[in-house]
Amino acid sequence: MRYFIEFAYDGKAYHGWQRQPDARSVQQTMEEAMSTLWRADIRLVGAGRTDAGVHARQLFAHFDMEQPLEKDEAVRRLNAFLPEDISVEAIYKVVPNAHARFDALERTYEYVVVQKKDPFMHDWAHLIHLPLDLEAMNHACAELLKHTDFECFSKSNTDVKTYVCHLKEAHWSREGARLVFRITADRFLRNMVRAIVGTLLDVGLGKSDVENVNSIIKSRDRGEAGVSVPAKGLYLTKILYPESLFQPHG
Template structure:
């Protein structure tokens, strides 16, 4: 049987999602817990990769095993094998060919920004000691919805077949003490969201005007865009799939 795990984690103590030879990753910790619990070697495939320090409120991964009789009990047992900064939100049986990465139809990220020191958000939001113009940043963000090629926001040297992404949502809004940037698309390039946020901040801080932002989009040149925003403010929050992928 194939199962989807819905997991959440704080990225502070991990070198990203993907297993690496000389650094601890979320994938490694999860696979070790599953293998110990199920008493066989388990490998998981994630919907995507998060970089060092990036968090996830929802990342979907799949793995294969003989039928699990009680999914709720299994979820509780697996959580007991995991550290406090990784949690299993849900587990569901899926079609045998379902794929956590390739079957995802939309991914959504949030970036948290604060403009006043807050000890409770110090490692989970980016502190900016100036207040940018969020109206201007939203004007610039709206341009992303009508654009397709995002090579200008892709990590240099990325090995991808296409830089095209269908961005469906991109907007800043105030939530409590934080400003939150939400962006949703069918796919994202490596480092894309942090590069987008960093460039929008250039607009909000008056370092780049709207015409210059448009030129960045057309340039296909990462060096023309702003610096990447810090990793600890970024969260993967939703990964969506067709409903028929799940078994009753």
């Protein structure tokens, strides 16, 4: 039987989602806890990878079990087993061929910026003291939505077949003391969101302009785009799937 597991984590202590040969990952931590708890060899296939230090408010993975799970009890016991910086939200029974990565319709990320020192946000937001032109940054966001090839924002030497991503949303908003960038697409390239944010912040700081953003994208050259902002401000916040994947009462 195939299940989806929905979970969240604070990425500060982890070298990203994906298993690493010599560093602690969220995937390894969860697989070890699940395998121990259910006395089975559990292997998780995640909806995507997050880099070291990136957080997830919502992420999904799929796994297979021979024996049926009592899902509410499984969530309760697994949360008791896992460290405090990982929480399981739910477990769903899905159709046998459901795939956490390939069946995802869209993903949403948020990036958080603060503009004054806040000890409670030090590990979860990027601090920029200088004034930012939010209107100019949102004009640049509107230009992003006109493009589909985002090679200029991709990590160098990435083994991907295409740099095409279909953006649905890209927007900055002021939420109390925070500035939040929200972006939704069918897929993202490695390091893409952090490179986009760095480029947009250059616009907000007056180091670049909206037209330059178009030139950067058309160049397809990572060296033309802004620097990647720190991972600590980045959150994977939502993944959308077809309802048909989830079995009734699953």
